[in-house]
Amino acid sequence: MLIPPHPCSLSIFYQSHPPRKPREKTKFQFHHLISSPTDQHPHPESTLPFMSRLLQKAPLTSVFQILVGAHGRSNSRVFGILQNNMGVSSCRKSVCGFRALCTAKDLSIKKCVPCNSKDLQPMTEQAASDLITKVDGWNLVSEGDALRLKKSWKVKTFTKGLEMFKLIADVAEAEGHHPDLHLVGWNNVTVEIWTHAVGGLTENDFILAAKINALNMQHLLRRKATN
Numbered sequence: 001m002l003i004p005p006h007p008c009s010l011s012i013f014y015q016s017h018p019p020r021k022p023r024e025k026t027k028f029q030f031h032h033l034i035s036s037p038t039d040q041h042p043h044p045e046s047t048l049p050f051m052s053r054l055l056q057k058a059p060l061t062s063v064f065q066i067l068v069g070a071h072g073r074s075n076s077r078v079f080g081i082l083q084n085n086m087g088v089s090s091c092r093k094s095v096c097g098f099r100a101l102c103t104a105k106d107l108s109i110k111k112c113v114p115c116n117s118k119d120l121q122p123m124t125e126q127a128a129s130d131l132i133t134k135v136d137g138w139n140l141v142s143e144g145d146a147l148r149l150k151k152s153w154k155v156k157t158f159t160k161g162l163e164m165f166k167l168i169a170d171v172a173e174a175e176g177h178h179p180d181l182h183l184v185g186w187n188n189v190t191v192e193i194w195t196h197a198v199g200g201l202t203e204n205d206f207i208l209a210a211k212i213n214a215l216n217m218q219h220l221l222r223r224k225a226t227n
């Protein structure tokens with residue numbers, strides 16, 4: 001049984017790339033690439049440009065069939081390539097294991113998974129660099145050897161900073177995934193997010209960041225100085 005790619009990525013993909021007959025040549029190139037690393041393709045990282053070219057050329061379903069084969073399961077090598085190059089969640093068992101190609105909107109409507117899932121692992125720096133482009137205003141920072149998400153705002157007043165904390169806290173509680181909240185110098189809010197259970201970043205962190213971005217907080221924030 002084929003596990004369908006995550007609906008959001010499929011619908012998003014098909015809006016811009018109507019399905020065409022998958023091309024044998026593309027299939028051959030890709031199978032060749034993942035089945036036997038050669039001098040030309042020494043390491044999965046080198047698939048990144050190929051992966052983006054592939055996704056432009058072949059409909060997502062045929063890419064999906066290539067990746068998981070007829071038996072519906074991806075082998076560890078393919079999964080490693082996916083995890084490094086397409087921001088795929090590290091949770092092999094979930095249907096949304098194929099969490100690639102998401103937009104900010106897709107992330108903001110997803111649900112966080114319990115952080116004590118035994119399959120949850122920290123994502124690679126490459127996957128984090130791909131996903132950070134989906135959460136406006138957030139930065140990737142490294143604290144020790146752990147990656148984190150970080151974003152700062154200036155609020156109008158100290159109490160509006162606390163109101164902002166409450167809005168964020170409600171989202172965090174609903175998701176069972178929590179940020180670190182800082183309110184410094186009365187009007188400087190900084191939020192940091194990472195998955196404590198794995199000591200790094202997982203897709204949960206990007207989902208929470210996208211949900212925070214979707215909050216209506218303009219009335220709490222100081223207008224940006226127009227220079």
Ligand SMILES: C[C@H](O)[C@H](O)[C@H]1CNC2=NC(N)=NC(=O)C2=N1
Binds near residue numbers: 193194
């Ligand atoms: C069981 C439950 O998933 C854990 O206690 C949650 C709570 N909130 C969390 N939040 C964050 N950021 N990381 C965690 O590992 C975490 N674990």
